Amino acid sequence: MSATSVALRLSDVHVSLGGHEVLHGIDLSFTAGRWTSVVGPNGAGKSTLLKTMAGLLPVTGRIFLFDQALVAMDRKQRAQQLSWLGQNESASDDLRVWDVVMLGRIPHQDWLAAPSVKDHAVVETALQATGAWDWRERSLGQLSGGERQRVLLARAMAVQAQVMLMDEPLANLDPPHQVDWLEQVRCLTSQNTTVVSVLHEVGMALHADDLVVMQAGRVVHQGPCADAVTHRAVEAVFDKRIAIHALDGQWVAVPKL
Template sequence: MVSSPSATPASALSAHAITAHMGPCAILHDIHLALAPGRWTSIVGPNGAGKSTLLRVLAGLQSCTGSVQLLGRALADWPRRERARTLSWLGQNESAADDLTVYDVAMLGRLPHQAWLAPPSSADHAAVEQALRATQAWDWRTRALGQLSGGERQRVLLARALAVQAQVLLMDEPLANLDPPHQADWLLLVRELVARGHTVVSVLHEVSFALQADDVAVLAAGRLRHHGSTQDAASHRALEQVFDQRIAITQAAGMWLALPRLERPAAPAPSAAAPVSA
């Protein structure tokens, strides 16, 4: 269940003057971003835009200058266990021991709720069952993680993140290895979470899926180029621009979709060659 704070914060997550480096290279440049509670925001941009780095900054997993606030409180001021109960994370290429059962992997999401060395409570077992059923992984609960395909593993790791029952969920490329039906299931699941008051932030390469979110944050070259509703024409123009006009945002079946433009960009005109002397 989502906790009920005495006063709803203006932002579920906010970043102020965020700059992040990888070695000597700046990956993010002076990012200011405020994400409203109870909404789904997708972070989108071309390869190397800094999307995953920004998500890691919001999760407190990446060092940076500037500040991040979670529910109106500085992220650094949250006790670790309380923060882990409030903010759930699913990263790229997440791993768990292959010999753990699917059930035990999902139960890892309940660790922030458990006292040191305490056995799982009935609430823990109920949360794990709910998460595994939501990702259609319940039937594999006794199988070892190492026996699963890539898509099946992804669904189990998603269940681990859901089992936390956090108010804010951050997911980096959650559709990786999922086939189209399970991508659609993920979309429906996110919409259900938001309808129950959770805040979801996802990094997605699939622009058409990103357009099903409430809001989109568009990054390019480590800078925030646009943040707005996925329904706004300005958001569509920003997406087309950062992808060099190689996509077109159009509407079909009541949804906004990104279609590829198949023509190649015009090559630059050659400069005049100097005459060759004999």
């Protein structure tokens, strides 16, 4: 696969919820092997956009996953190529952490087949990578919010999908584990995985390769995080209540009073 291939493409996508249109003619392309963060004020349509790309909402328009229409893919094929970590993901509190993460391997297993040696190896790797290995025999209900989030991230990673969509993946994570998450994303993109995340933390979002800036259900800008035009677009949708500056070689978002 070429490093410049398009992993996801949306063409004139509209989404209505409860009779109200919330996404208006979205046109976007996501390059394979890059990390894109979606930012914008509350109500901009960020989470709806991510759910739309995951195939979780009815749409008008076209969505392509590696040049194949998303609606034409069967559920197993789609689940193998695209993994999803949503806000407030549900999972039974009685399940062992190990079993929760093993759920990520279901798209690769035959019906009623026992997990393979590879499945076990992938689950162990995901648990080690997210720092959740020591809890593998505990139930999900015994974990804190941050610990639970790391387990659900491990489940998403265990799919080994070519595209990962994550809605507010930093929820409940303390700063050190937010840094761990950043490192995991960089590891994924180095393996040509495409990552798209919705982040409220603009400063964290600026670590991505690219930003999609949204407002009122529309994309107002898409571009590299290091681009000054991207910075001005982000500042504008937040009513110039933040300013983006370089600090110690990194871009930071500073509140403006």
